[in-house]
Amino acid sequence: MRGSLTLVLTLTCGLMAGLSLLAAPAAAAEMPEIESRSWSFDGIFGHFDRAAQQRGYQVYNEVCSGCHGLRLLTYRNLAALGYGEDDIKAFAAEYEVTDGPDDEGEMYQREALPSDHFVSPFANTQAARAANNGALPPDLSLMVKARKNGANYLYALLTGYGDAPDGGELPDGLYYNAAFPGHQIAMSAPLDDDAVEYTDGTPATVDQMASDVTTFLAWAASPEMEERKRLGLKVMLFLLVLTALLAAVKRKVWSRLH
Amino acid sequence: MSSSDNTHPLVKWIDERLPVFTFLNHELRDYPTPRNLNYWWSFGSIAGIVLVIMILTGVMLAMQYTAHVDYAFDSVERIMRDVNYGWLLRYLHVNGGSMFFIVIYIHLFRGLYFGSYKSPREILWGLGVIIFLLMMATAFMGYVLPWGQMSFWGATVITNLFSAIPLVGDSIVSWLWGGYSIDNPTLQRFYALHYLFPFLIFAVVFLHLVALHVSKSNNPLGIEAEGPQDSIPFHPYYTAKDFFGFGVFFLVFMGFVFYAPDFFGEPDNYIPANPLATPPHIVPEWYFLPFYAILRAVPDIEVFGYILITAKLAGVILMFGSILILFFLPWLDFSKVRSARFRPIFKQFFWIFFVDCLVLGWVGANPPEGFFVVLGRIGTAFYFAYFIIIIPLIAYFEKPRPLPESISAAVLGGKKGEDS
Ligand code: HEM
Numbered sequence: 144m145r146g147s148l149t150l151v152l153t154l155t156c157g158l159m160a161g162l163s164l165l166a167a168p169a170a171a172a173e174m175p176e177i178e179s180r181s182w183s184f185d186g187i188f189g190h191f192d193r194a195a196q197q198r199g200y201q202v203y204n205e206v207c208s209g210c211h212g213l214r215l216l217t218y219r220n221l222a223a224l225g226y227g228e229d230d231i232k233a234f235a236a237e238y239e240v241t242d243g244p245d246d247e248g249e250m251y252q253r254e255a256l257p258s259d260h261f262v263s264p265f266a267n268t269q270a271a272r273a274a275n276n277g278a279l280p281p282d283l284s285l286m287v288k289a290r291k292n293g294a295n296y297l298y299a300l301l302t303g304y305g306d307a308p309d310g311g312e313l314p315d316g317l318y319y320n321a322a323f324p325g326h327q328i329a330m331s332a333p334l335d336d337d338a339v340e341y342t343d344g345t346p347a348t349v350d351q352m353a354s355d356v357t358t359f360l361a362w363a364a365s366p367e368m369e370e371r372k373r374l375g376l377k378v379m380l381f382l383l384v385l386t387a388l389l390a391a392v393k394r395k396v397w398s399r400l401h
Numbered sequence: 402m403s404s405s406d407n408t409h410p411l412v413k414w415i416d417e418r419l420p421v422f423t424f425l426n427h428e429l430r431d432y433p434t435p436r437n438l439n440y441w442w443s444f445g446s447i448a449g450i451v452l453v454i455m456i457l458t459g460v461m462l463a464m465q466y467t468a469h470v471d472y473a474f475d476s477v478e479r480i481m482r483d484v485n486y487g488w489l490l491r492y493l494h495v496n497g498g499s500m501f502f503i504v505i506y507i508h509l510f511r512g513l514y515f516g517s518y519k520s521p522r523e524i525l526w527g528l529g530v531i532i533f534l535l536m537m538a539t540a541f542m543g544y545v546l547p548w549g550q551m552s553f554w555g556a557t558v559i560t561n562l563f564s565a566i567p568l569v570g571d572s573i574v575s576w577l578w579g580g581y582s583i584d585n586p587t588l589q590r591f592y593a594l595h596y597l598f599p600f601l602i603f604a605v606v607f608l609h610l611v612a613l614h615v616s617k618s619n620n621p622l623g624i625e626a627e628g629p630q631d632s633i634p635f636h637p638y639y640t641a642k643d644f645f646g647f648g649v650f651f652l653v654f655m656g657f658v659f660y661a662p663d664f665f666g667e668p669d670n671y672i673p674a675n676p677l678a679t680p681p682h683i684v685p686e687w688y689f690l691p692f693y694a695i696l697r698a699v700p701d702i703e704v705f706g707y708i709l710i711t712a713k714l715a716g717v718i719l720m721f722g723s724i725l726i727l728f729f730l731p732w733l734d735f736s737k738v739r740s741a742r743f744r745p746i747f748k749q750f751f752w753i754f755f756v757d758c759l760v761l762g763w764v765g766a767n768p769p770e771g772f773f774v775v776l777g778r779i780g781t782a783f784y785f786a787y788f789i790i791i792i793p794l795i796a797y798f799e800k801p802r803p804l805p806e807s808i809s810a811a812v813l814g815g816k817k818g819e820d821s
């Protein structure tokens with residue numbers, strides 16, 4: 144059975160590879176090829192590069208937050224980027240939230256607190272569309288998980304602007320983007336060189352900002368990742384030892400039979 | 402060993418009134434098991450463990466989840482972000498679902514290969530098929546709960562299938578939905594049923610095990626264990642073997658949970674459900690893909706220009722038929738020889754069938770266009786031909802290889818089983 148299993152699996156893989164070549168052109172037309180980059184958060188020991196995360200937060204804050212919300216995060220989550228309590232209070236205090244009712248039964252505006260969720264730029268989708276030519280800037284909290292090839296796609300999208308290759312004209316309000324499915328996106332290129340001035344002095348090239356904000360958003364989508372991988376390592380080591388012991392027990396027990 | 406070995410007076414006192422200890426001894430310790438079971442036989446008990454894990458993690462998730470269209474998506478994200486080890490619970494439950502299907506598919510193909518469905522195990526097999534159907538219903542409804550884009554649109558596509566039923570179809574669909582579209586009542590009833598069904602599965606698994614312990618396990622040789630030399634007590638031999646199997650299984654399972662938790666998922670389900678925006682490709686979870694391919698395989702069936710059966714209805718009939726046909730397998734395959742090891746022709750077609758299922762899965766993952774339509778039709782035709790035509794023909798014409806005299810003769814007579 145083992146022999147025939149290998150044979151069949153090989154045949155299947157071969158067949159599928161061959162067939163997918165036939166089918167590939169159709170698929171390629173819709174989904175642009177996305178290049179894979181290496182990220183600090185890849186792999187078994189992956190962790191978020193703190194400096195990149197902080198720079199990425201700066202990019203989000205100064206550029207993207209004008210249009211995109213991050214509603215699943217609270218300000219105090221930023222502690223994970225290495226910010227202290229006072230920094231976080233200051234970040235939050237830049238925003239206002241509605242609270243209440245107070246003792247008179249009135250709603251009132253107050254400065255956001257670390258326990259508040261990130262304040263979204265628009266009150267509702269209608270307002271967001273009205274301000275963006277009818278297009279809706281999606282919330283970015285889960286963006287990296289909500290697209291195939293998440294981080295690589297986001298980077299490719301942010302660096303994918305340019306002129307349409309065949310010099311074709313695009314409809315008003317749409318911009319050519321090599322990574323976006325269909326290549327016509329309603330978001331104008333959000334990043335230009337020196338769109339932000341990094342507090343740590345890193346030159347703010349488009350590549351640098353795209354990669355930083357991607358790292359930040361990858362964290363926003365999976366804030367548990369570092370803890371998960373750290374715990375995973377312990378669990379896997381434990382299971383390896385346990386399984387080895389169980390294998391030994393099994394051999395010992397069964398040796399009585401032969 | 403029997404219960405009389407338990408000399409502790411309390412044990413004895415209880416046992417004389419409620420013979421749980423005798424029962425456990427009988428069914429889990431002394432229980433005679435063929436001595437030649439290979440690791441493909443470990444997957445039944447692995448499935449049992451997974452079922453327990455699903456129920457435990459599910460109940461704990463339920464303590465934090467909110468079944469309401471306005472809160473469901475965010476309550477899941479709250480579990481992921483704010484509940485202590487909530488991400489672990491959710492990833493265990495999500496990946497556990499996929500593992501459950503992998504394990505069950507192996508368990509089921511094991512049965513197909515070694516002829517475990519044949520007399521006297523027809524009811525054991527039938528109970529297995531019922532478990533499989535219940536699992537599919539449970540998984541389908543569970544996938545709706547996070548209320549992401551695929552939750553919503555997958556549910557829309559699948560529930561709409563019932564509208565293909567002539568005359569009463571549309572009424573059935575609004576009855577399922579609890580309204581005129583998939584909405585809050587749908588989510589709430591799916592939640593209630595998703596909570597209920599695993600306990601039904603538990604009950605059917607119990608019956609499955611009762612039936613198993615009546616007929617005893619089949620084995621790679623497919624011949625019945627006759628004397629004591631063919632069998633060994635379940636404990637310690639198969640407990641030891643199964644526990645090693647658990648270890649390997651958990652390594653794979655935890656590998657996904659900790660290092661690729663979204664491997665089996667669809668990115669679209671991290672976008673909140675939006676009834677106004679249809680995703681470009683609606684695909685069900687991977688374990689439904691072969692059935693999804695069968696669903697979409699058939700065209701309208703016309704007679705003299707009149708549509709006799711719509712493509713939708715035909716698809717629905719075939720999709721359900723593809724599972725229901727498993728109930729009849731014990732009678733379609735009337736060859737007296739169980740194990741494919743002694744059935745050279747059957748063995749070849751078994752593997753072709755296996756590949757056919759993979760191909761159907763691949764077709765199901767792709768849009769029903771051009772080449773995939775053709776492949777889907779060929780695959781579907783073969784799927785049914787395998788059960789209805791090929792298996793009975795093989796049973797009739799094939800000349801099986803000679804069977805060994807007994808399990809012990811084959812195992813101890815110097816010739817070891819090749820599959821272990
Ligand atoms: C919740 C899901 C299930 C659980 C927990 C479960 C559990 C088990 C266990 C513990 C065994 C004995 C060990 C073994 O032979 O592997 C077994 C045997 C068996 N199961 Fe299942 N099972 C499940 C689903 C199914 C399904 C879906 C089928 C097929 C449609 C099936 C068919 C069988 C058969 C035919 C046997 C006897 C096999 C033999 O002795 O050769 N089971 N099951």
